[in-house]
Amino acid sequence: MPSNARRRWAGLVFISVAVALIIVDSTIVNVAIPAMVEDLGITSSQVQWVQEAYTLVFAALLLVFGSLADRWGRRRMLLTGVVVFTVASVGAALAPTGEILIAARLVQGVGGAMMLPTTLSLLNATFRGRERAIAFAVWGSTIGGMAAVGPLLGGWLTTAFSWHWAFLVNVPLGIAIVIGVLLTVDESRGAAEPVDVIGAVLSVVAVGSLVFGLIEGRTYGWIVTDRPLEIGGWTWPWQISPVAIAFVIAAAGIAGFIAWGIHRRRTGRSTVIAFGLFRIPSFRNGNIAAMVVSLGEFGLILALPLWLQFVLGFEAVQTGLILLALAIGSFAASGIAGALSGRVAPVAIVRVGIVAEIVGVAAVGFVIAPDASWVPLVPALFVYGFGVGLATAQLTGVVLVDVPTAESGQASGTQSTARQLGAALGIAVLGTILFTTTAADLSSRLDERGVPADQRDQVVSAVVDSAGGAIAGLAESPQTADLADDAKAAFSDGTKYASFAAAGFLILGLFATFSLGAGTRAPEPDPAEASEQV
Template sequence: MRKWLPLTAVSLGAFMLLVDVTIVTVALPDMATDMNTGFAGLQWVMDIYALALAALLLGAGSLADRIGRRRVYLGGLAVFAAASLACGLATGPGLLIAFRAVQGIGGAAMFATTMALLSSAYQGRDRGIAFGVWGAVNGAAAAAGPIIGGLLTEHFGWRWIFFINLPACALAVWVTLKAVAESRNPHAKGLDLPGMVTFTAGAGVVTYALIRVAENGWTSAATLGLLGLGAACFAAFVLVELRTAHPMLDLSLFRSPTFVAVMAGGLLLSGAAFSYLMYVSLWLQSAEGMGPVQAGLVLVPLSLAAFLVSAVAGRLLHGAPARLSIGGGLLLIGAGALLQAWMLDAGDGWTALVPGLVLTGVGVGMATPPLAAAAMGTVAPARAGMAGGALNTARQLGNALGIAVLGALFQAGLTSGLAGSGQPHGTAEALASGGAGRFLAAGPQAREWVEAAFASGLRDTFVASGVMGLVGALVVVLLIRPARGTGASVPAQAKGSTGSTTERASA
């Protein structure tokens, strides 16, 4: 069993960093009450972690290739553990958000190196087994996040969703030092710091602008100015990448319509399938009176369906064109969100969401595996690591931007649902911040307008998510084309290089 210790070390890190994307979801109402934070603060607690992952994945992979993957992985574990401790001890929302950003930096260092470490540790059949287990762990992390978060929050307090990382990190560090050998790329190039800075600035400014939309308005000078600044940062990123000798992201990859479609598909998949779960959790706990564990269980159908379908999709969809499997998955994701919008009315409970959550999960499981294969199949083997890293970046960025956009729509929907209820200004903000309980405690007459407000807000987020899914499906179907002389939707060279390139998807 000693030969599987490197797999254990890598899987522990991957599980922790991916669980922390979703584990916070069910703890948000308790955080809001304990730290007296508003809706924007809750959004940032979720968003800043995904932003840090998105912004630093490619750069962390390049650094690991240059100075050593084990070294960067261990450094990521140390940063992640220290930041987790700081998050659990945070005394205010500002500190919590800042430490969540640091936690995301550690997560990026871990995520960018896991597959490369496995690739160097195993060969042949063992390598296939290792990557199969690693993929299963990734899927299990998404399913386990809300449940683990609910159990810890309900029985020990929300701070334990961060403290639990400490023993896991300690174990991962010990196993890594004991069993994982160092590896690096002898041909690694320099680190693209200007690219990292401009991309991070652009993503951060745009996300900030979208989170502030509920307060500033879509057409305000502040919103338009921030979006313009974000666009300028992204333009600077493009110029940097075009002129540097060793770009973090080779923009020539975007000459391929298939690569463009895959990046757009990854971004829209995350935004459509996962970004609204934060607002569903707020509704379940603050308006429906559920505890964190119950709220976590409501979200399990999506994660479980995605896990099960992705496990069998490779066999059932083997040889199917990528444009159909990815596009079909995105179509189901969009349909699942629209089904939730159609079924949820004021006064309905959590059961109205289950069919749509299952349909969305099926779509996620159907689209995710071929997304990675298509991303790397469009490039030469030497660029596979960059392509895989770009896809992971797009997915994390899609989650971050999706939370921001849907948050603005959710709060606007709450305000619309309160029309005619006679409630004072600021009620929508209070509901969005998890404060429905105190209104409901005032008397049974509040139940009607609270439920109407949440139904309106959630329907708006579901409709927007549905549109994102459908747009993603359309982009994929229109842009991904079969290679000449093959029935597949990726170049023929991918068939001969899939095994090796997949192993470096996050390197």
């Protein structure tokens, strides 16, 4: 193999490690969260925000950094992101409170947003033809596999050491990535055009407001204020809920972003999203499918570790071992997908993968019960992971197959944003389903027992606000042992409904793929957007 080829494939290894770092961190925390709840005393809303702070900023900034990387230098952006991410990981590991932990996760999201679209655009610029298809398959399989390896690694680190190591493990990996990328990856750039600052701000406002509303609706009220929002010494003074206002802001931000982008395109100026790319059927339809599928895929990973540990009583490392079935399924699928490359249409592989995901997630929902065994859960998770491995890698190739190389940064940023926005919405929506259903179910069960209203509300609040962490305390006392059984049953029902909701979103994603494959030839480039790779 020529030295240039060896260097290219070595670069793919380090780029894949960078992708693994990002994805593992988005899932490794799930298994460690119960330990954080006990150590830092964080609430269920903060539990969601520990996850969402990362995913929210990640999704909101992907477009911005994908566009900037084309101008500033893709390798430079990747390396900067790795440094930011690693430093923020140290801050998260040393966080003494839930608030500081969430702040560190926000900064991690900034670093991750610098890294992910850049990894994909570097591959798009480095590889051609069949090599590019293989590189995309490795990239996509890394995402699918690492999403499942994260819980195992987090479980082992949390059990053997402490939850702090779920973040500190990023430090040696970050150092290795920086050295490896400097040695094996060449710099590449796109067109050096001015940055669309207004478009970037509008995209951040729209995504941030939408996810805030979905997470905090059950806390502050969807329309009317149930509990006043407090920031520092300031208290929300109006009867209309801040969540309702957030949704209005999100709608206005989305409309403004689209209108502003179209205006800039018509005047021949650069935009955060290359709107002309949406005239490519594979790009347009693939992004829609990717967003909906991600909504169903990653939301479930929030609920399962909480249920496994707080209801079934598994330790963090045991939880990680159970979820390892996801990773095994995903890696098995990546090998099959590679063997089928060039023989079977990528869209067909995507559809088979999504069907497998639906079957696996639905099976998980049927297995969940307060006295469930882990044995039937493992094959269900394997099938789910197998579907993730098939769908993720091939869908990436479908989305970017016809994108001009000079616009690969914006295109990969858009594709990654679609996925991450779907993941953020999935965590928000399925997390809300989990906790809202648990609260309603537990209230009903306690009412049937004749528990006084004050005590009922106190128990429900303790279980929900602790994301299930209070169940063990209820079980320890003979006076509240029956209430603990009700709490376990209610939390199991909440997890079950979240699983079925995830399967429902995946069904929508399957329907979305029926719009793919209409054509893969890119239209003639728009003069207002055509750019020459430097």
